[in-house]
Amino acid sequence: MGIADTYSEGRRFVIDRPLALVVGLFGVLLIVDFVGGLATGRIAVSAVATLVWDGLMQGLVVGLAGIGLSMTYSILSFANFAHGDYITSGAFSGWAVTYLLAGLGRADIGSLLLVGAGGSVFGGALGIGATQTPIAIVGGLVIAGLFTVVLALAIDRLVYKPMRDQSGISLLIASVGVAFALRYLIAFVFTTENRGVTGAGGVPEIQGYLLDGFVAVSAHDATLLVIAVGLMAGVHGLLQRTKLGTAMRAMADNEDLAKVTGIPTERVVNATWVIGGALTGIAGYMFVLWKGTLGFNDGWLLLLLVFAAVILGGIGSVYGAILGGLIIGLTNSLSVLWIPSDFARAAAFLVMILVLLFRPEGLFSGRSTA
Amino acid sequence: MSESEPAGSRKTGTEAEAEVEADADAERDGRDAGKRDAGERDAASGPETPRMDADESLLAVRNLDAGYGDLQILYDVQLDVADGEYVTIVGPNGAGKSTVMKSVFGLTTYMGGSVTFGGTDITGRNPEEIIHEGLGYVPQNENIFTSLSVAENLAMGAYILDDVPEGALAEVYERFPILDERRDQEAGTMSGGQRQMLAMGRALMLEPDLLLLDEPSAGLAPDLVDEMFDKIDEINASGTAILMVEQNAKEALRRCNRGYVFVQGRNRFVDSGRALLNDEEVRREFLGG
Numbered sequence: 001m002g003i004a005d006t007y008s009e010g011r012r013f014v015i016d017r018p019l020a021l022v023v024g025l026f027g028v029l030l031i032v033d034f035v036g037g038l039a040t041g042r043i044a045v046s047a048v049a050t051l052v053w054d055g056l057m058q059g060l061v062v063g064l065a066g067i068g069l070s071m072t073y074s075i076l077s078f079a080n081f082a083h084g085d086y087i088t089s090g091a092f093s094g095w096a097v098t099y100l101l102a103g104l105g106r107a108d109i110g111s112l113l114l115v116g117a118g119g120s121v122f123g124g125a126l127g128i129g130a131t132q133t134p135i136a137i138v139g140g141l142v143i144a145g146l147f148t149v150v151l152a153l154a155i156d157r158l159v160y161k162p163m164r165d166q167s168g169i170s171l172l173i174a175s176v177g178v179a180f181a182l183r184y185l186i187a188f189v190f191t192t193e194n195r196g197v198t199g200a201g202g203v204p205e206i207q208g209y210l211l212d213g214f215v216a217v218s219a220h221d222a223t224l225l226v227i228a229v230g231l232m233a234g235v236h237g238l239l240q241r242t243k244l245g246t247a248m249r250a251m252a253d254n255e256d257l258a259k260v261t262g263i264p265t266e267r268v269v270n271a272t273w274v275i276g277g278a279l280t281g282i283a284g285y286m287f288v289l290w291k292g293t294l295g296f297n298d299g300w301l302l303l304l305l306v307f308a309a310v311i312l313g314g315i316g317s318v319y320g321a322i323l324g325g326l327i328i329g330l331t332n333s334l335s336v337l338w339i340p341s342d343f344a345r346a347a348a349f350l351v352m353i354l355v356l357l358f359r360p361e362g363l364f365s366g367r368s369t370a
Numbered sequence: 371m372s373e374s375e376p377a378g379s380r381k382t383g384t385e386a387e388a389e390v391e392a393d394a395d396a397e398r399d400g401r402d403a404g405k406r407d408a409g410e411r412d413a414a415s416g417p418e419t420p421r422m423d424a425d426e427s428l429l430a431v432r433n434l435d436a437g438y439g440d441l442q443i444l445y446d447v448q449l450d451v452a453d454g455e456y457v458t459i460v461g462p463n464g465a466g467k468s469t470v471m472k473s474v475f476g477l478t479t480y481m482g483g484s485v486t487f488g489g490t491d492i493t494g495r496n497p498e499e500i501i502h503e504g505l506g507y508v509p510q511n512e513n514i515f516t517s518l519s520v521a522e523n524l525a526m527g528a529y530i531l532d533d534v535p536e537g538a539l540a541e542v543y544e545r546f547p548i549l550d551e552r553r554d555q556e557a558g559t560m561s562g563g564q565r566q567m568l569a570m571g572r573a574l575m576l577e578p579d580l581l582l583l584d585e586p587s588a589g590l591a592p593d594l595v596d597e598m599f600d601k602i603d604e605i606n607a608s609g610t611a612i613l614m615v616e617q618n619a620k621e622a623l624r625r626c627n628r629g630y631v632f633v634q635g636r637n638r639f640v641d642s643g644r645a646l647l648n649d650e651e652v653r654r655e656f657l658g659g
Contacts, residue, residue: 243529246518250526253515260475260509261572262501262530 023354030338043337046213055333056326057221057290058305060228063325065283065302066310067235067318068276074252074316075272076164078171082155083280084303085182089151090281091288091298092190094144095197101136102126115197115294117190123197123294130223130289131204141227141285148281152273179300187296194295197288224290231279232322239318244271252316304345305332308352314362323363327351427486428453428611429474429505429580434483436473442481443469445635451580456602456612458643460619461632461656467615468510470632471582474613475507476500488579502530506578510585510615513569516558520549523557523568527575535575542571545604563594567601574605581605583614587621599625619657623647631656 014021037043069083080086092115099112103126111120130137159174198220205218239245251258251268259265287302288294309328313320328348335347355363431449435442443466451457459467472478474485480494492500497507515523524542525534543550546567552560557568566586573581586602587595599621606612616622623629623643631639631652639652646652 243525246522246526247529250515250518250522253517254512257509257512257515258526260477260497260501260507261526262498262576263526264498 019357034337037337041212044212046210046215048334048337049210049215051333051336052330053215053217053221055330057224057329058332059309059326059329060224061283061287061290061325062302062305062309062329063322064228064231064286065280066306066313066321066325067232068280068283069306070310070313070316070318070321071248071272071276073310075248075269076160076171077255078160078168078175079307079315081172081175081303082178082182083175083306084299084301085179085186086148086152086277086280087284087287087299087302087306088186088296089182089299090144090148090284091294092186092296093147094140094281094285095288095294096140097143098128098133098136098140098197099123099126101139102128102133115190116195117193119193123195124199127199128197129199129203130219132199137223137289141282144281144285145278146281148284149274149277152277152280153270156269156273183296183300190296192296194293196292197294198292203292220290220292224286227282227286231282235275235279235318238275244268248272305329305348308349312352312355312362314364317362317364320362320364327355426452428455428488429613430484430486431470431474432484432486434470434473434485435481436469436478436483437481438479443478443635444473447473447483447635447637449630449637451611451613453579454606454609454611455628456606456626457614458619458622458626458629459613459615459632460622460629460646461638464634465632466635467632468584469635471507471584471613471615475505475582501576504576504579505582506573506576506580507582508569508573508584508586510588514557514565514572516556518557519554520557520560520568521553523572524549524575527572530576535577538575538577541577542574545574545601546571562589563591563598566590566598570601570605574610578610580611580613583612585615585617587616587618595621620647623657 034043038045038048065083065087068086069080072078072080072083095115096113099115099121100109103112103121106126107121111117114120116122127133128136155178159178160171163171163174203218203220205216205221207214207216209215237245239249247258247263247268248271250261250263251265255265258268284299287298305328306325309324310321311324312327313322313324328351331351332344332348335341335344339347427450429449429451431447434444434447434449436447437443447466447470449457449459449470459470461467469478473480474487474492476492476494476496476499484491484493486492487500487503487505490503492503492505501507515526518526524539528534528538548564549568549571552564557565560568570581570583570586583602587598590598595618602612602614603625612626614622614626623646626643629639629641629643629646630637631646639646639649641649647657
């Protein structure tokens with residue numbers, strides 16, 4: 001009887017959810033391949049650890065940048081496509097200040113403020129790094145946050161506020177326009193070239209031996225980890241423990257009721273831009289510090305992954321953005337175990353699509369925690 | 371319109387307490403608390419007549435035209451609620467009952483007339499301002515923040531104050547013990563009746579002079595409907611005026627001081643609840659015989 005039950009249950013599973021079966025089999029195949037690779041020595045344990053660490057770092061950047069996107073989505077009910085260029089704006093404003101602080105007296109102020117546009121100053125020559133020039137890094141980080149807050153508020157006032165009662169689609173289209181305007185304004189001022197920004201001597205790192213090789217953790221990895229986790233914890237505390245945070249969750253939950261309860265909704269909107277903007281600008285700055293290069297397309301390219309993370313996590317949820325960011329980052333990084341790195345992004349999106357097939361509302365569905 | 375006696379005599383604190391206790395006693399004795407209550411109220415306030423004196427009204431709606439966008443729903447509406455009075459609006463679907471409340475609370479498109487509350491002109495003001503005047507509003511649907519805890523919902527009810535008012539909070543918990551038990555529960559996981567109590571509790575956090583209730587019994591199980599009406603009686607007994615829209619017209623008219631019958635965006639009848647219940651035309655057309 002037991003066997004018959006198991007059989008019929010299995011049959012029902014195959015018929016009801018053939019897709020789950022295919023995905024499950026595919027997953028098993030990947031795992032078998034992975035374990036086989038480890039056993040035969042084709043895949044080094046230390047290399048896997050390095051990929052996991054790298055994926056974690058990418059995930060933190062994506063998650064941090066995703067919080068702002070998710071917040072504005074839940075409060076204002078539209079997907080802000082200009083978010084990627086807020087990331088870039090934060091990065092450029094912050095790095096201009098870092099160049100200025102690190103290179104004052106060694107190059108002219110104009111070239112420093114333009115982050116060495118046209119090859120006038122090279123970041124490598126300035127020896128910028130979290131350990132070499134900590135004050136320049138902190139200064140840049142703070143300015144990246146502040147500048148993006150001002151930018152986000154200004155764009156809200158100019159573009160989004162007059163359209164507050166329009167549909168999410170109209171706002172989305174407007175935000176695409178804002179995205180292009182911002183990106184090419186940045187390209188116009190800072191030029192389109194990709195530049196290295198951190199010290200040429202490389203970033204100091206700690207290496208640990210793991211079974212069959214070394215795993216390195218750099219000073220910039222550590223900086224990113226501390227800042228990202230600190231800010232995420234801060235957002236959690238704000239949302240759960242403060243009156244403003246509760247009001248943000250209330251407004252995300254039910255805007256009409258928030259109004260009749262006496263919550264000043266416009267002030268909550270502004271607070272959302274302030275917090276989301278600061279996180280986004282800082283994410284952009286940290287992204288550039290971590291990867292060591294800066295280009296006008298950085299935020300736009302990152303936005304695809306950010307959107308994938310936010311949608312995967314359940315759009316509108318801050319915790320979903322963080323979790324989604326980590327999943328996307330890890331997938332992006334670990335996929336090279338099986339496929340060429342050129343397809344890493346495709347793998348990240350495939351995971352997003354698969355998750356959505358099984359949980360269409362995202363991982364944190366029905367939990368609009370602002 | 372003749373003016374004889376104030377329709378809703380505001381009860382003093384001790385009277386109110388006595389009444390609440392009496393209600394509780396009645397329930398313990400297994401008697402019908404609702405009927406007894408209605409009888410007592412009639413005896414206390416004598417023959418009731420509609421009143422149209424803006425000076426004495428807590429809420430005075432005059433010649434109000436309102437709607438949504440270009441669509442006019444209300445035509446020349448007159449409505450009064452005296453201090454501490456319990457007023458019900460009944461009428462067929464689409465008569466504009468809920469729209470009256472939304473208009474008072476600044477949620478519709480204003481088209482003409484005036485709304486005065488406590489002597490202050492609140493015509494066309496937005497809800498964020500109106501709530502400061504001592505008006506509380508419980509919408510019919512989606513009237514709680516489902517992803518917030520019970521305690522957070524109540525705290526949001528007092529958002530406009532610097533701190534959560536301890537006295538009002540304790541009173542809400544005392545009035546609705548189920549909310550006290552479930553302070554940390556996510557509001558969206560509660561039953562319909564509990565949600566309705568939370569919605570009322572949230573609106574009571576600012577200790578409003580007038581509470582607007584939009585169909586508080588909608589969607590509740592029959593045994594909960596009575597309990598809900600009893601709670602509303604208690605809230606009214608402690609001095610809060612009530613303006614309520616109800617589908618459950620007979621019960622609402624039985625319990626209120628005065629009733630308005632709305633038809634096609636106009637108030638067609640106004641009288642004491644009891645008189646409306648006995649009115650031949652009202653009975654035939656709106657109360658199903």
